Amino acid sequence: MPKKRFRRAAVIALVPLVLAGCWDFVDINQKNIITTAILDKKDGAYMSYLEIANTDASGPDAKKDAGSDEYVFLKGNGKTYPEMRDALERSTDQPIYLNAMQALVLTENLTNDDIAEYLNRLRSDVNYRKRVIIVTTSEEPEALFKISKNGESIGFYIQDMFNHLNAQNQIFVRETSHFIESLSSSYSSFLIPSIGINDNALELRGYSVVDDTKTVGLIPIQQADGIVLLKDSKAHFQYFISAQETAYTVNTHLTKKKVTPYYQDGQAGFNLDFKFSAEVAYSTGSVDDGIKQELRSSLEQLLYDKITDAVWVSQKQYGCDYLTLHDTFHAIYPETYHNLSWAEVYPDAQINVTVSADLDTQPLMDYEAYRKE
Amino acid sequence: MFRQSVKCQKALDAIKDKNLDITQKHIPFQGGFVVICFVKQLIDNALLSQGVIKPLMRYCSGDSKGLNAAVSLEKVLYAADCKTDSDEGKVLDTILSGMAVILFSSDTQYVIVNLKSVAHRSVPTPEVEYAIRAPKDCFMENLDENLSLLRNRIKDKNLRIKTFDVGRRTKTKVAVIYIEDVANNTVVTELQNRIKGIDVDGIYESGELQEFLLNKKNDLFPQMGILERSDMAARHLLDGRVVTLVEGSGFALSAPITFNEFFYSCDDFYGNKYFAVFSRFIRYASLMIAFMSTSIYVAVSAFHTEVLPSLYAILLSEMRASVPFSSLIGALMLEFFMEIIRESLLRVPKNIGSAIGIVAAIVIGQAAISAGLFSALLLILASAGLLASFTIVDYTLINVFRMLKFLLLIATGAFGFYGFTLFILLVLSQLVSGSSFGIPYLAPYAPFNFKDFLRTFVDNRSIMPHRTGFLNNKNTRRLK
Numbered sequence: 093m094p095k096k097r098f099r100r101a102a103v104i105a106l107v108p109l110v111l112a113g114c115w116d117f118v119d120i121n122q123k124n125i126i127t128t129a130i131l132d133k134k135d136g137a138y139m140s141y142l143e144i145a146n147t148d149a150s151g152p153d154a155k156k157d158a159g160s161d162e163y164v165f166l167k168g169n170g171k172t173y174p175e176m177r178d179a180l181e182r183s184t185d186q187p188i189y190l191n192a193m194q195a196l197v198l199t200e201n202l203t204n205d206d207i208a209e210y211l212n213r214l215r216s217d218v219n220y221r222k223r224v225i226i227v228t229t230s231e232e233p234e235a236l237f238k239i240s241k242n243g244e245s246i247g248f249y250i251q252d253m254f255n256h257l258n259a260q261n262q263i264f265v266r267e268t269s270h271f272i273e274s275l276s277s278s279y280s281s282f283l284i285p286s287i288g289i290n291d292n293a294l295e296l297r298g299y300s301v302v303d304d305t306k307t308v309g310l311i312p313i314q315q316a317d318g319i320v321l322l323k324d325s326k327a328h329f330q331y332f333i334s335a336q337e338t339a340y341t342v343n344t345h346l347t348k349k350k351v352t353p354y355y356q357d358g359q360a361g362f363n364l365d366f367k368f369s370a371e372v373a374y375s376t377g378s379v380d381d382g383i384k385q386e387l388r389s390s391l392e393q394l395l396y397d398k399i400t401d402a403v404w405v406s407q408k409q410y411g412c413d414y415l416t417l418h419d420t421f422h423a424i425y426p427e428t429y430h431n432l433s434w435a436e437v438y439p440d441a442q443i444n445v446t447v448s449a450d451l452d453t454q455p456l457m458d459y460e461a462y463r464k465e
Numbered sequence: 466m467f468r469q470s471v472k473c474q475k476a477l478d479a480i481k482d483k484n485l486d487i488t489q490k491h492i493p494f495q496g497g498f499v500v501i502c503f504v505k506q507l508i509d510n511a512l513l514s515q516g517v518i519k520p521l522m523r524y525c526s527g528d529s530k531g532l533n534a535a536v537s538l539e540k541v542l543y544a545a546d547c548k549t550d551s552d553e554g555k556v557l558d559t560i561l562s563g564m565a566v567i568l569f570s571s572d573t574q575y576v577i578v579n580l581k582s583v584a585h586r587s588v589p590t591p592e593v594e595y596a597i598r599a600p601k602d603c604f605m606e607n608l609d610e611n612l613s614l615l616r617n618r619i620k621d622k623n624l625r626i627k628t629f630d631v632g633r634r635t636k637t638k639v640a641v642i643y644i645e646d647v648a649n650n651t652v653v654t655e656l657q658n659r660i661k662g663i664d665v666d667g668i669y670e671s672g673e674l675q676e677f678l679l680n681k682k683n684d685l686f687p688q689m690g691i692l693e694r695s696d697m698a699a700r701h702l703l704d705g706r707v708v709t710l711v712e713g714s715g716f717a718l719s720a721p722i723t724f725n726e727f728f729y730s731c732d733d734f735y736g737n738k739y740f741a742v743f744s745r746f747i748r749y750a751s752l753m754i755a756f757m758s759t760s761i762y763v764a765v766s767a768f769h770t771e772v773l774p775s776l777y778a779i780l781l782s783e784m785r786a787s788v789p790f791s792s793l794i795g796a797l798m799l800e801f802f803m804e805i806i807r808e809s810l811l812r813v814p815k816n817i818g819s820a821i822g823i824v825a826a827i828v829i830g831q832a833a834i835s836a837g838l839f840s841a842l843l844l845i846l847a848s849a850g851l852l853a854s855f856t857i858v859d860y861t862l863i864n865v866f867r868m869l870k871f872l873l874l875i876a877t878g879a880f881g882f883y884g885f886t887l888f889i890l891l892v893l894s895q896l897v898s899g900s901s902f903g904i905p906y907l908a909p910y911a912p913f914n915f916k917d918f919l920r921t922f923v924d925n926r927s928i929m930p931h932r933t934g935f936l937n938n939k940n941t942r943r944l945k
Contacts, residue, residue, distance in 0.1 A: 117767035117768050117791070117792070117793070117878070117881065118767065119766055119767050119785060119791055119792050120766050120767070120770045120773070120778060120781050120782045120785060121781075121782040121783075121784075121785035121786050121788070123770070123782070125775075125778055125779055125782055127775065127779075145779040145782065147779060147782040147783040147786050148786055189770065189778075191770060191771040191773075191775075191778070192773075192775035192778045192779065193775075194775060219771070221771070221775075248775075248776075
């Protein structure tokens, strides 16, 4: 009898589940796969440009034969983000699929006004790919779509470019989830990579500085080494250093970085300790101990200058902690941090930088080796 | 007239009345006669003539006064396997089972001579448990030949063979074989009791017998392993299992069996032990591929597309662009189509089987994609699943998963990974709650025992001196 009851209960439990819409699946080919989104703001209206993978043909090869584009574009606008989204949905034949998005490009027109609302919108949308790369640009959206080569996706173009630079440890990239997390904290400042067009190709122009909810400036890529050294744990650069009238090319790797916050006499401060390993890659001359010592001093000075410059720009030029030193301070002095206004404290914080580098000259040819024997 | 025994007369009357096509050979002697009864189709007629009829006639022609069962057994018959009996009720059954029965007019006892000879093929090569490096002999339909193969491999005095007649009409011989000082007594007794409890008109094959030996009649998973090879049967005996042979069947049954046993192949024991472990991993993975691949496809392409890498999401969408059916319907259709191919390949003659396989796999497969019936990825997954299913040696296990695969597909098609997980949990709960003759079906994984886990995964006598503990054998040590 209990067995019979159990069966009945199981049937009663399962049937509504089936009938109530668990068959709500949508096959992947019945969705518009968005690979890139560009958001702009003009005349008080939000404008969205979507790049959609064209999967209507029977396959990639067949599509190329037919001469159709691999990606099609969709445009929608509205006075608010919901209106803009509604306009996009109305103009598509299938639901929008955001999980394959590679890059979200925000124009400076938009970021100079506010980016928090859209990032919060992105956070609340479970269908949004949280690993999407966010970049800013001063270019026109149509211009960006026009530079995609051979009908390739601009989103994949940006993604590949960042993957390549990131693998070389010459830039730092933060995913969307990082920005969302930053916006949800009491103090918010961060950097977003900025791209532009140069000679009909994309390039990384620098980093847009976000203070609170909008961008306040741009740090050009040529001045961004110090930022990368401060933000990336495996930064790697190649420098050109002269010693005794000879030029040396030195590969420099950040090996250790220690950020120690302190709070004394109502003053917040940091000790930043950097250790590098470097090697002379090539040169037109030989290296003796004197030259080696000189090279090392020059390198340490160069690195010190880059880091202190980056700190100075952050503290004095922009007056915002996009270097996220407050995270470390918060972790060590949580109560003090809550009682402080970091926006006021940070510009005057004492930041001490020490740099040391081990220089290896072994990779160079030793033309005097036979004499040593 | 001689003093004819009442029993002898009754038996002869019974044989005559029932028109059983039983041959009777009367040989008179001084003061009586003997009657040799046999079924000529079941008897080695040459041996009967040489070993029974000829010596009896010679003896009867001389001073044969007082010839009876005991005398004929001791002085007359030239037969290796003969005995006396006095139960008149058994006479007819004994003759029908292929024995020659010699009735004496002056004796209440009779002689049974085993001259049974049934047409059988020579020792065949394995067709189900195919192996690269292993003995080629395997069981066939003749019980005596099968027993001889086993006895030849295990010459232990503790090897026990107990025979039973199963089937009221067929009287099929069933032999229960085990090594007395190794096998678990509870299992032996339980198996024998279950066999004794079978009351059916007939049994023809070990598969039929297996159905009667289940714990519960609706058990889904096989509770006895099938063995085609005599070397594997011998190995199971040494492991402490009980092997059951059925007259007329080329497959032995092994009990108790656990889930992991289905992933063993005889190659594992004769080749490199590390490769054996690797092969076992492959078989486990194959089971999962065969069972789950198309369901995961449905879940990923229709419910949880976010797990797909972006490029592949686009590619999959392109592949499915011209397919008119949903992922679920397409997967169900293709799996059904694959099962048809599989079933047809089992039935067609071997000579044309491979050709049909190629036609089905390549021509129809390619044509189906071109016709927009299925996506290429789905075809790849279904084909991989079909191939993977063949890696499991004991087909009785994979057959269950072949059926469950369709239910898993429907559950996944209805609820996505939620339904997929629910159904897998249901199957796992069925496996965990099952047992084979009192031994947990998922041992040594559940209940988990690390030592047994190692012993089952690296099942090699050279480095694993003990038998698995979960079988509760009397003797657990195999390497001294």
